Amino acid sequence: MKITPAIIQGEFIGLTAKVAQSMQQSNIGIKGKVVDETRNTFIIMCNHEKKTIAKDVSVFHFRMRDGTVVEINGKLLVGRPEDRVKKRIRRLW
Amino acid sequence: MNETKQTARERINTLFCLAKENIRENPKLAQRYATIARRISMTAKVTLSTEQKHQICKHCKQFILPGVNCKFRTQQRREPHIVVTCLLCGGITRFPLRPRRKNKHDNTKRKT
Numbered sequence: 001m002k003i004t005p006a007i008i009q010g011e012f013i014g015l016t017a018k019v020a021q022s023m024q025q026s027n028i029g030i031k032g033k034v035v036d037e038t039r040n041t042f043i044i045m046c047n048h049e050k051k052t053i054a055k056d057v058s059v060f061h062f063r064m065r066d067g068t069v070v071e072i073n074g075k076l077l078v079g080r081p082e083d084r085v086k087k088r089i090r091r092l093w
Numbered sequence: 094m095n096e097t098k099q100t101a102r103e104r105i106n107t108l109f110c111l112a113k114e115n116i117r118e119n120p121k122l123a124q125r126y127a128t129i130a131r132r133i134s135m136t137a138k139v140t141l142s143t144e145q146k147h148q149i150c151k152h153c154k155q156f157i158l159p160g161v162n163c164k165f166r167t168q169q170r171r172e173p174h175i176v177v178t179c180l181l182c183g184g185i186t187r188f189p190l191r192p193r194r195k196n197k198h199d200n201t202k203r204k205t
Contacts, residue, residue, distance in 0.1 A: 009097065011104040013126065014111050036125060082132035085101050 001066045005089050008076050013037055016063045017044055020071065023057035039080045101137035105130045109145055112156050120162075127156035147177065152184030 018031040030053065032046040042060075044051045055074035062070050079087055108130035112123040127149060134141050141149070150157050157163035162180045167173065173190040 006096070006100065009100050011107050013129075014107060035122065037129075081129050082136045085097055085104070085133055085137045 001064055001068055003068070003070060007070060008072065008089065009085055009087060011081075012042070012062065012077070013081075015065070017042065018061040019044075019053060019058050020061050021059040022053070024054070027051070027053055027058065037081045040078060098137055098139050101133050101139045104133055105139065105141065105145070108133075109148065112148075113158065116156065116158050116161050123156050128154070147188065150179040150182060150184060151186045153179060153182035155179070155181050157181070 012034050013036065015034050016032065017034050019027050019029060022028050030044055030046050030051050032044045032051075034042055035045045035050065036043040040056065041052050041054055044053060055077050058074040060072050060074055060077075062072060064070060076089060077084070108126045112126040112130070115126070116123040130145075131141075131149065131154065133139070148157060149155070150163070155162075157177070157179050159165045164178050164180065166176045166178070167190070168176055175188045175190060177186045177188070178184075179186075
């Protein structure tokens with residue numbers, strides 16, 4: 001899978017995610033399936049427990065559908081899931 | 094093909110698959126996925142495929158699946174059609190079985 005800035009327009013529900021960095025210390029290391037998404041949060045199923053994690057203060061590791069692991073800063077993911085389809089960012093790398 | 098429309102279509106397909114998986118265990122989540130899929134289709138101006146259209150109730154806009162929360166019946170009266178009854182709102186939607194003729198005044202059948 002080619003990794004481009006267009007990845008932030010993709011779907012994150014259903015992927016396995018891991019919180020790599022966060023301002024909230026207790027959230028670091030939470031790992032599980034993304035169940036739901038709102039404008040500012042991801043809801044991750046961790047050990048049969050729903051954890052709500054703010055996007056804009058965290059960095060996530062997502063395992064995409066073909067197995068590649070991608071690190072994404074949560075600040076880029078702020079926005080309602082239906083609005084992110086049209087979101088564009090300048091090239092970062 | 095527009096790039097955003099293509100990604101939108103992929104997202105809609107994955108969301109419908111997820112909704113189908115979750116409808117039996119936690120239907121609330123499945124409804125949530127269906128609403129997100131429908132919203133994506135509206136913002137990106139992508140039409141849902143016919144199969145996906147049949148999985149959303151025209152009245153209450155909820156995710157329906159035959160055998161779980163809706164029933165499919167065929168009827169011959171007037172014109173062969175399928176009647177889909179949503180068991181959540183009780184609404185009825187009809188889909189014609191015969192494909193619509195392209196030209197309304199097409200008389201080729203009568204001539205031959």
